[in-house]
Amino acid sequence: LRLLMAHGDEGMCDYRRQLDLNTGIVTVSYELNGIIYQREYFASHADGVLVMRISCNRQGGLGLRISIDGDEQPFSVTAEDDHTLRMDVLAREHFHSDGNCGVDGHARLLAIAEGGTIRSFGAQLMVEGSDAVVVLLTFESTFGKTSPASTCCDRLDAASAKSYAE
Secondary structure, three states: OEEEEOOOOOOOEEEEEEEEOOOOEEEEEEEEOOEEEEEEEEEEOOOOEEEEEEEEOOOOOEEEEEEOOOOOOOEEEEEOOOOEEEEEEEEEEOOOOOOOEEEEEEEEEEEEEEOOEEEEEOOEEEEEEEOEEEEEEEEEEOOOOOOHHHHHHHHHHHHHOOOOOO
């Protein structure tokens, strides 16, 4: 998961990271040009998703690009629509085998804006003029599953039906 904020880093101050051990929520916040930006992250085992909420305290002040990649594994990413990225990856084991053993993986990312717009741009999502955006990310492999893509779709459908507070 990669985030590229529309603002630069110069002038950033009051950078803070926090982990709430009671809720499992990680919070990162900082100030830039009088605007306070905040990212909150948590993993929901029950829903099988990683949840992130990125916000700022200036109405319409949030802009960023969102992308995913398979790191060193062979992968392909496509924008399924203006809110959804899908990634197919070949996860192969190279240390104990000939590199042909492994599983196929599928990831799906859904972005939900609070205000502003989201549009696909190549294999990325562009968030512009938003107050906040919630990002849901799920992954499944063929290890023990027959259809990782449908599993990921079902998880995102269920998770996106809930509010961020839920």
